[in-house]
Amino acid sequence: NAGVMQNPRHLVRRRGQEARLRCSPMKGHSHVYWYRQLPEEGLKFMVYLQKENIIDESGMPKERFSAEFPKEGPSILRIQQVVRGDSAAYFCASSALRGDTQYFGPGTRLTVL
Amino acid sequence: GESVGLHLPTLSVQEGDNSIINCAYSNSASDYFIWYKQESGKGPQFIIDIRSNMDKRQGQRVTVLLNKTVKHLSLQIAATQPGDSAVYFCAESGGAAGNKLTFGGGTRVLVKP
Numbered sequence: 001n002a003g004v005m006q007n008p009r010h011l012v013r014r015r016g017q018e019a020r021l022r023c024s025p026m027k028g029h030s031h032v033y034w035y036r037q038l039p040e041e042g043l044k045f046m047v048y049l050q051k052e053n054i055i056d057e058s059g060m061p062k063e064r065f066s067a068e069f070p071k072e073g074p075s076i077l078r079i080q081q082v083v084r085g086d087s088a089a090y091f092c093a094s095s096a097l098r099g100d101t102q103y104f105g106p107g108t109r110l111t112v113l
Numbered sequence: 114g115e116s117v118g119l120h121l122p123t124l125s126v127q128e129g130d131n132s133i134i135n136c137a138y139s140n141s142a143s144d145y146f147i148w149y150k151q152e153s154g155k156g157p158q159f160i161i162d163i164r165s166n167m168d169k170r171q172g173q174r175v176t177v178l179l180n181k182t183v184k185h186l187s188l189q190i191a192a193t194q195p196g197d198s199a200v201y202f203c204a205e206s207g208g209a210a211g212n213k214l215t216f217g218g219g220t221r222v223l224v225k226p
Contacts, residue, residue, distance in 0.1 A: 004156075006156075031212075033212075033213065033214070035214075035216075040219075041218060041219070042202055042216035042217055042218050042219050043157065043202070043204075043214070043216045044216070045213040045214060045215070048211075048212055048213055055212070056211055056212065056213060058213070059213065091156050091157070093214075098212055099145070099206075099212060101147065101159060101162055102147075102159075102214060103159060104149070104156035104157045104158070104159075105156050106155055106156045107155075107156045
């Protein structure tokens with residue numbers, strides 16, 4: 001009974017490169033959420049998606065960040081032209097239904113050099 | 114504005130004692146509250162949740178109390194064990210915030226043997 005899976009677990013990028021973070025929700029879950037966590041801080045909401053739809057992107061920076069959850073395959077959080085301030089842990093969560101408990105993956109730790 | 118905060122950033126507890134972690138929230142429209150436990154290098158782990166139509170909910174060794182009058186949430190851990198050492202976050206959702214979770218800053222619990 002696999003939980004939420006994220007890969008890679010650690011990602012190192014140089015400034016200006018692209019970062020792609022992947023999230024596979026729990027089996028049977030069709031709602032995916034992305035959060036960002038800076039060291040010693042709580043998680044901050046970024047985006048909420050259902051299959052092929054972005055439901056709420058109120059926490060996404062207006063530039064360089066995008067997310068998708070295609071009909072087939074994992075959800076992708078994409079960061080273009082990364083800057084040092086993008087260094088953080090990025091967590092994905094999933095739920096079975098809207099408003100249900102969100103279960104989190106292990107996170108991807110992005111380091112921008 | 115919407116915010117969830119914690120009164121105590123660090124809590125030291127003797128093994129076997131009970132722990133109480135407090136959380137204040139400001140969004141009176143929130144109707145769903147969750148406690149997560151996060152160990153170093155891992156994703157948040159669901160502990161227990163409560164909806165606004167309840168004021169108390171019990172799990173295994175944990176109890177969550179909700180006081181909507183003063184917008185206060187607490188997590189009680191009975192007979193604290195070394196494995197309980199972690200950072201604990203409260204989170205809330207609902208109202209205008211919709212499905213996204215708003216997290217507090219976290220309380221670090223250190224269990225002394």
